[in-house]
Amino acid sequence: xxxxxTGMRIVEGSAFVAVPLAGMTLAQMGADVxxxxxxxxxxxxxxxxxxxxxxxxxxxxxxxxxxxxxxDMRSPRGRELVTQIITAPGKDAGMFMTNLxxxxxxxxxxxxxxxxxxxxxxxxxxxxGRPAVDxxxxxxxxxxxxxxxxxxxxxxxxxxxxxxxxxxQLMVSALLAAERHRFKTGRGQDVEFSLKDVGAAMxxxxxxxxxxxxxGTKRQKSGNALYGAYGQDFxxxxxxxxxxxxxxGRQWRGLISxxxxxxxxxxxSTSLGVDFDDExxxxxxxxxxxxxxxxxxxxxxxxxxxxQFDELGLTWSLFRDFESALSNDDxxxxxxxxxxxxxxxxxxxxxVPGSPLNFSDYDRDEPSPAPILGxxxxxxxxxxxxxxxxxxxxxxxxxxxxxxAGKNMRPAA
Numbered sequence: 181x182x183x184x185x186t187g188m189r190i191v192e193g194s195a196f197v198a199v200p201l202a203g204m205t206l207a208q209m210g211a212d213v214x215x216x217x218x219x220x221x222x223x224x225x226x227x228x229x230x231x232x233x234x235x236x237x238x239x240x241x242x243x244x245x246x247x248x249x250x251x252d253m254r255s256p257r258g259r260e261l262v263t264q265i266i267t268a269p270g271k272d273a274g275m276f277m278t279n280l281x282x283x284x285x286x287x288x289x290x291x292x293x294x295x296x297x298x299x300x301x302x303x304x305x306x307x308x309g310r311p312a313v314d315x316x317x318x319x320x321x322x323x324x325x326x327x328x329x330x331x332x333x334x335x336x337x338x339x340x341x342x343x344x345x346x347x348x349q350l351m352v353s354a355l356l357a358a359e360r361h362r363f364k365t366g367r368g369q370d371v372e373f374s375l376k377d378v379g380a381a382m383x384x385x386x387x388x389x390x391x392x393x394x395x396g397t398k399r400q401k402s403g404n405a406l407y408g409a410y411g412q413d414f415x416x417x418x419x420x421x422x423x424x425x426x427x428x429g430r431q432w433r434g435l436i437s438x439x440x441x442x443x444x445x446x447x448x449s450t451s452l453g454v455d456f457d458d459e460x461x462x463x464x465x466x467x468x469x470x471x472x473x474x475x476x477x478x479x480x481x482x483x484x485x486x487x488q489f490d491e492l493g494l495t496w497s498l499f500r501d502f503e504s505a506l507s508n509d510d511x512x513x514x515x516x517x518x519x520x521x522x523x524x525x526x527x528x529x530x531x532v533p534g535s536p537l538n539f540s541d542y543d544r545d546e547p548s549p550a551p552i553l554g555x556x557x558x559x560x561x562x563x564x565x566x567x568x569x570x571x572x573x574x575x576x577x578x579x580x581x582x583x584x585a586g587k588n589m590r591p592a593a
Contacts, residue, residue, distance in 0.1 A: 183210020184539050189273040189564075190355065191216070191266045192246070193286065195223035196313065197341050198303055198375065199279045200242035201348030206355070207245035208535035208547065214560060215246045216262055218253055219582045221553050235526040243550035244532065249561070250554030250582040257580050259285055264565045267295035274368070275359065277351055279303040288370035297368040299358045301351050306376040314341035317379045322388075330403040343379040350378060402466075410435075410462035412470050413499065414477035422482055424473075425495040426462065434494045439476040448472065506531070520546045552584045 188211040192203040200215075207213040217225070227238040249265070252258040263285075266276045274295050281287050281302045288300040305312030315337060318324060324335035350373065358369035383389050388399075404413040410426035426432035436442050445456060448468055454461040462469060477485065482498060489496045506512050514521060518536055523529045534547040561572045561581065575581045 182545060183208070183535075183542055186210035187272045188212065188275070188359070189214065189268075189270060190275045190277060193262070193276070193278040193280050195280060197242070197344035198347035199277055199351060200224065201345065202277055202351035202355070203246060204242055204244050205348065205352050205535070208545075209537065210542075213246040214249065214265060214556070214564065215243060215551075216249050216251060216253075216265065217553060219250050219554075219579070221250075225553060231527050233526065237527065240524050240527055240550045245548040246551060247556035247560060248551040248553055249557045251557075252580050255580055257575070257578075261561070261565065261575075261581070262286070263291060263294060265560065266291055267298060268564050268566075269295075275299045275301075275355060277301045277355060288368075292368060292370075295368075297362055297366060299355065299362060299369050299371075301354045301358065301371040303347060303351060304372065304374040307374045312375050314344045314375070317343050317376045320376065321379050321383050326399045326401055328401045328403070330401050330405070332401055336401075343375055343382075346382065347373075347375050347378045405463070405466050408463050409459035410466060410469060412466060412473070414470075414474065416477055416482040416485060417479055418481040418483075420482035421499040422477075422485065423497045423499065424489075427459065427495070429457065431495050432456070432459075432462065434492050435473075438488055438492055438494065439473055441472050441476065444472050445469070517544055522547060522549055524549045525552050554581075554583045557581050557583045 185206060188206075190203065190206055190211050190213050192199060192213055192215045194200050194203065194215070203213045203215060224239055224242065225236060226234060227236050229237045231237060251261055253262060267274060274297060276291065276298065278286065278300070279302065281304075284290060288298065288302075291300065292298045312320075318338055319335065324337050327338060328334065328336035354371045354373070358371055361367065361369060399407075404423065405411060406425060406427060410432060411424065413421050413423050415421050424435060426435045436445060448465075449456050452465060452468075454465065456462050456465075456469070486496065486498070500508070510516065512531065513519060514531070517538075518533050519531050520534065521529055522532050524532065532547045532549070534544060538544065558572060561567045561575065562569070567575075572581075576583070
């Protein structure tokens with residue numbers, strides 16, 4: 181794979197979402213990302229969703245474009261090999277990302293004894309080192325209390341692991357920033373951050389901490405409404421549901437024009453003594469506004485509404501499930517140059533995304549599939565660690581390393 185990071189080598193020891201996502205992001209920009217796992221596979225080897233044959237679509241999605249080596253990390257020799265892979269020489273190597281840090285072995289203090297300019301970026305659960313995942317961070321910070329139908333009291337957890345997604349991209353940023361620092365100074369870097377801190381930072385960045393601390397109005401659940409402005413879902417004449425946004429002045433005026441509701445909205449504005457040019461007022465009085473819009477949507481099918489809204493340049497979307505989105509959205513097809521249909525080992529041929537980034541000096545590459553566990557064991561031991569063939573064969577014989585099922589090295593004898 182070619183790309184803007186071609187020549188850079190990064191080693192990844194990971195599980196779950198954030199760190200695998202970071203490694204995949206870098207691989208899709210051209211970096212050589214080497215993932216190491218236990219002989220039988222790491223924590224993600226069979227993670228759902230899985231195919232009927234038990235192979236993991238999650239693994240295939242999160243490890244595109246990487247190389248894979250499988251080792252016995254319980255053995256001293258297996259740990260030694262991991263250390264050699266992480267600290268292998270090369271000005272564009274010596275970079276390691278993990279959320280599985282093990283003190284006394286797989287930490288910066290120990291590894292940097294083998295390579296002084298080592299860059300290591302590690303993700304913890306919380307700042308104290310306790311375990312955490314997106315589905316514990318989100319409840320701890322309060323977001324489920326404002327998610328769900330208006331008037332309900334039960335907390336609703338978000339299905340998207342948002343903090344993992346943000347943390348993955350922060351890991352990319354941290355590694356590239358540390359690499360730039362090393363390029364300028366020759367010094368390595370030990371970067372640590374936590375998943376909970378990622379979520380807590382965004383709580384402040386979105387203004388929620390300030391508003392809460394200063395006694396702002398307590399946030400309530402508001403269903404599918406857009407907080408702080410106007411955005412609402414409507415059921416159309418054909419039963420389909422669409423989301424309509426009136427966030428900016430232009431969006432709001434276009435929505436009024438399309439639905440021919442200027443007169444009743446003016447009357448509502450006068451009766452309430454408010455100005456709907458103020459987006460906050462549109463949010464506060466969203467239910468009354470929605471009642472004026474509902475008959476217009478209920479009298480038209482989604483296709484005709486969508487056509488009219490597109491002609492006016494309005495912001496809207498159909499509500500879909502995954503199946504409908506994949507079947508009907510051109511952005512989830514090869515019409516979108518980000519996507520290609522490729523063969524995925526053990527899973528079949530289907531649509532796979534490459535990088536969303538489009539660099540002017542590089543053509544888009546077709547995405548590379550995720551490797552089978554241990555697919556690159558032999559070449560990594562030879563090309564990266566620099567072991568001779570006879571020693572590599574001995575490691576296979578002794579069960580220290582493993583290749584793809586049924587494709588191990590020839591015996592040393």
